[in-house]
Amino acid sequence: MFKKIQLDYDFTKILEADYTQHTGSCIKHQVHELTDIHEEYGGFPKTYCFENTLIHQLWWDNTQLDFADIEQQLGMEIITVSSILQPPGGIIPLHRDTFFQINKRYPDRTELKVRANIYLEDWKLGQFIQYDNQVSTYWSAGDGFMWDSSVLHLSANAGMQDKYTLQISGFLL
Secondary structure, three states: OEEEEEOOOOOHHHHOOOHHHOOEEOOOOHHHHOHHHHHOOOOOOOOOOOOOOEEEEEEEOOOOOOHHHHHHHHOEEEEEEEEEEEOOOEEEEEEOOOOHHHHHHOOOOOOOEEEEEEEOOOOOOOEEEEEOOEEEOOOOOOEEEEEOOOOOEEEEEOOOOOEEEEEEEEEEO
16 A cells, blocks of 8 residues: 655644654664565675664654644554654665554554655755655655555665654554
């Protein structure tokens, strides 16, 4: 499942947040959980390291953001929301979303799990996301995509400015 989406929302609070609170590598779990993807390419490349897979991620709850409005606009039940600052030179390698938190919290629910990936600022030179064989550039703030666990995707910031995205995960209504 894959579709283009648009979220009309004031992203100021998210963009002005202190992203120094969390720094980590986006490959921490990919190396072990997505070996089926890596095997097709001869294994997980050793050139991916902490420095080039670094992200700054913040988690948000319904006291900080208007989940009801976002749910209504996107047609999904929100379970988790996070924002990611991807610095220049950062790469999120090819992966699929596994919905670890949703599966952990709701192991018996069978509705379709989806992720909305929303751009928080207008596109800047060198920033892109690729999903399957399509490359996304030239976006506007609020543009995005919704997909399920079947969609392979990656992200890179080969530009000179930070790239901000919002990840909203939950169940499709």
